[in-house]
Amino acid sequence: MNGPATSKVKLDHAHCLELLRQMLRIRRFEEKCAELYTKERIRGFLHLYIGQEAVAVGIMQALRPDDAVVATYREHGHALVRGVPANAIMAEMYGKQEGCSGGRGGSMHLFDAATRFVGGYAIVGGGLPVAVGLALADAMQGRACVTACFFGEGAVAEGEFHEAMNLAALWKLPVLFVCENNLYAMGTALDLSESQTDLRTKAAAYNMGAEAVDGMNVVDVEAAARRAVGAIRDGKGPQFLECQTYRFRAHSMFDPQLYRTKQEVEQWVGRGPITRFRNWALSAGELREADVAALEEEIVAEISAAVEFAEAGTWEPVENLLHHVGAEKRI
Amino acid sequence: MIQTTYREAMREAIRTAMQDDPGTFLMGEDVGHYGGCYAVSKGLLKEFGPQRIRDTPLSESGFTGAGIGAAIGGMRPIVEIMTCNFSLLALDQIMNNAATIRHMSGGQFTVPLVIRMATGGGRQLGAQHSHSLEGWYAHIPGLRILAPATIEDARGMLAPALADPDPVLIFENALLYNDAGEIPDEVSVDIDHAAIRREGSDISLITYGGSLGKSLAAAETLEGEGISAEVLDLRVLRPLDDAAILVSVAKTRRAVIVDEGWRSGSLSAEIAMRIMEGGFWTLDAPIARVCSAEVPMPYARHLEEAAMPGTAQIVAAARQILGR
Numbered sequence: 001m002n003g004p005a006t007s008k009v010k011l012d013h014a015h016c017l018e019l020l021r022q023m024l025r026i027r028r029f030e031e032k033c034a035e036l037y038t039k040e041r042i043r044g045f046l047h048l049y050i051g052q053e054a055v056a057v058g059i060m061q062a063l064r065p066d067d068a069v070v071a072t073y074r075e076h077g078h079a080l081v082r083g084v085p086a087n088a089i090m091a092e093m094y095g096k097q098e099g100c101s102g103g104r105g106g107s108m109h110l111f112d113a114a115t116r117f118v119g120g121y122a123i124v125g126g127g128l129p130v131a132v133g134l135a136l137a138d139a140m141q142g143r144a145c146v147t148a149c150f151f152g153e154g155a156v157a158e159g160e161f162h163e164a165m166n167l168a169a170l171w172k173l174p175v176l177f178v179c180e181n182n183l184y185a186m187g188t189a190l191d192l193s194e195s196q197t198d199l200r201t202k203a204a205a206y207n208m209g210a211e212a213v214d215g216m217n218v219v220d221v222e223a224a225a226r227r228a229v230g231a232i233r234d235g236k237g238p239q240f241l242e243c244q245t246y247r248f249r250a251h252s253m254f255d256p257q258l259y260r261t262k263q264e265v266e267q268w269v270g271r272g273p274i275t276r277f278r279n280w281a282l283s284a285g286e287l288r289e290a291d292v293a294a295l296e297e298e299i300v301a302e303i304s305a306a307v308e309f310a311e312a313g314t315w316e317p318v319e320n321l322l323h324h325v326g327a328e329k330r331i
Numbered sequence: 332m333i334q335t336t337y338r339e340a341m342r343e344a345i346r347t348a349m350q351d352d353p354g355t356f357l358m359g360e361d362v363g364h365y366g367g368c369y370a371v372s373k374g375l376l377k378e379f380g381p382q383r384i385r386d387t388p389l390s391e392s393g394f395t396g397a398g399i400g401a402a403i404g405g406m407r408p409i410v411e412i413m414t415c416n417f418s419l420l421a422l423d424q425i426m427n428n429a430a431t432i433r434h435m436s437g438g439q440f441t442v443p444l445v446i447r448m449a450t451g452g453g454r455q456l457g458a459q460h461s462h463s464l465e466g467w468y469a470h471i472p473g474l475r476i477l478a479p480a481t482i483e484d485a486r487g488m489l490a491p492a493l494a495d496p497d498p499v500l501i502f503e504n505a506l507l508y509n510d511a512g513e514i515p516d517e518v519s520v521d522i523d524h525a526a527i528r529r530e531g532s533d534i535s536l537i538t539y540g541g542s543l544g545k546s547l548a549a550a551e552t553l554e555g556e557g558i559s560a561e562v563l564d565l566r567v568l569r570p571l572d573d574a575a576i577l578v579s580v581a582k583t584r585r586a587v588i589v590d591e592g593w594r595s596g597s598l599s600a601e602i603a604m605r606i607m608e609g610g611f612w613t614l615d616a617p618i619a620r621v622c623s624a625e626v627p628m629p630y631a632r633h634l635e636e637a638a639m640p641g642t643a644q645i646v647a648a649a650r651q652i653l654g655r
Contacts, residue, residue, distance in 0.1 A: 068404075099437070100437075101435060101436050101437040101439070102436075102437025102438065103437070104434055104435060104436075104437045105435045105436065105437065109435040111435065111436035111437065111439050111440060112439070113436075113440060118400075118403060118440060119432065119435065119436065120435075121428070123423055123427050126396070126423055126424070126428060128396070129392060129393045129394075129396020129399070129400065130396050130397075130399050130403070130424075130428060131400060132393070132396065132397045133397035133398060133400020133401040133402070133404065133408075134400040134403060134404045135400070136397055136400065136401045136404070136406075137400065137403070137404025137405050137406045138404060140356070140382065140401070140406060141354075141405060141406070147400075159392065160392050160393065160396065160423070163390035163393025163394075163396075164393050164396070164397075166388055166390065167387070167388065167390060167397055170388065323438070324433055324434045324437060324438045325433070325434055325472050325473055326433070326473065326475075326496075326497045327433075327441065327495075327496040327497055330494075330495055
């Protein structure tokens with residue numbers, strides 16, 4: 001996953017395979033989650049990322065293992081691509097103690113120290129100041145790391161977005177702000193909630209470099225991410241990337257989608273990031289049908305194993321209820 | 332012994348912490364060039380520079396959240412919020428992030444952050460600068476809440492708070508900053524236990540922060556009337572030192588709780604209930620409370636005085652319990 005931080009995307013066979021693999025992993029993982037949800041193996045809220053895969057996959061190509069990632073409650077895909085094992089994510093969805101947050105977090109609060117995946121935040125905008133702080137810690141300790149902070153366009157209306165953008169720009173901190181504009185904050189369209197719908201202007205207000213990119217095109221996202229991360233590593237301060245994308249599924253499992261038409265959804269599905277990239281790679285000769293079939297097989301096996309792992313997982317003893325509230329040993 | 336003030340003691344605590352650990356830094360509104368709105372950090376910008384004494388924009392949520400992220404990232408930040416009324420703008424970060432990240436991450440990420448803020452009334456600052464909200468914060472699992480009431484605690488509490496692996500909030504009653512007195516050359520205090528500030532045998536006055544002085548004055552008055560009052564300074568509002576409370580009440584068999592927060596749903600209610608749960612059979616009389624009146628803090632001096640716990644009210648509550 002961790003390519004070199006050059007701004008060019010090398011679309012050779014191996015890289016095409018990798019981009020498709022990661023997008024497909026998210027898609028199949030979440031399709032399985034939806035199925036398990038209807039079977040009541042997974043409960044709580046389940047916010048699916050299906051349709052937006054190109055964003056997480058494209059952005060992560062520009063990150064290194066020592067970089068940090070902050071995400072939202074729609075973060076299964078980000079965690080998967082970042083390298084959090086599918087087993088641990090699935091077990092977390094089940095609430096098992098083998099989960100990546102020990103069963104304490106659930107779908108909306110995936111965490112993994114090993115990959116510097118610093119959470120799933122479920123208060124819209126709430127992760128942004130934390131991302132600024134992670135970048136501040138890196139900067140103050142002389143570590144040349146970047147913090148990638150993902151959020152939806154709904155967060156742009158929150159005060160915390162503006163406070164975090166200003167602080168990051170003011171202190172020239174290494175944060176990549178990734179705004180995944182899927183057009184709807186739950187069910188409220190962007191033009192019903194923002195007086196200025198060109199989101200790049202928000203970044204411009206803070207003197208921050210900004211770019212908008214087709215978030216349905218994984219190659220475009222990767223190229224933009226490499227440019228932005230390159231600028232951050234060159235000391236040009238935080239950067240803002242608006243990825244224009246679309247959520248194919250409902251906001252959560254309880255959403256009858258009264259706010260958008262079937263035609264609109266179908267139109268976007270037609271531009272789907274996986275179909276589009278796969279067809280391009282096949283026609284360009286970078287991938288063959290057999291490669292795709294092998295990928296699918298490999299991913300089905302990975303996800304089946306994850307479900308088995310989660311099913312076989314164990315419940316944390318209730319005697320442990322009060323664990324992880326504070327340190328066991330304080331000093 | 333050192334002659335100092337509460338304000339200077341707090342400043343020395345910050346200075347020492349900054350000298351001892353290069354990972355410690357102070358950030359907040361006007362902590363640098365202005366010198367701190369209560370002059371606590373005066374001179375520190377010159378000594379430590381703008382990297383470690385960081386003036387922030389008026390973005391309580393932004394810089395508190397940045398403190399949380401920096402703490403996760405290996406620093407030991409001190410975030411200063413001007414007054415606890417302003418901290419409500421950062422409540423999302425304090426409650427939803429600082430207090431929960433250890434838990435939500437199954438113990439993988441911790442937030443060793445210290446947040447200092449001024450609290451309390453008595454300065455005619457009206458209804459948006461004078462409240463005592465520490466009792467609210469003491470409701471939240473995942474936080475440790477400190478209320479230094481003495482110069483020694485102002486000097487000593489910061490070091491163990493910074494050493495704590497979890498978020499610690501320090502509420503400094505703004506009326507105390509000018510308190511002057513002597514403290515030992517080396518101050519070492521814990522942030523676990525309540526402290527008996529005056530021994531007594533007839534009644535326990537259980538209090539903290541800005542009400543400690545009033546309670547000690549009340550005890551003095553009561554002594555003149557032949558009533559021996561013990562004064563227990565809670566020091567740590569979460570987790571409460573139940574044992575110290577129960578031991579004192581078991582000895583005196585009577586208690587008045589003095590809390591600058593509003594009465595309804597207050598810390599005083601919690602303490603009274605814990606005494607019910609753990610010390611009911613040791614009591615000789617119902618527990619009494621002296622709290623702030625249920626009104627946003629008024630500006631006019633006489634009304635503000637009437638709204639806050641006062642020495643006379645504490646004395647009166649003690650007398651009533653003792654049937655005097």
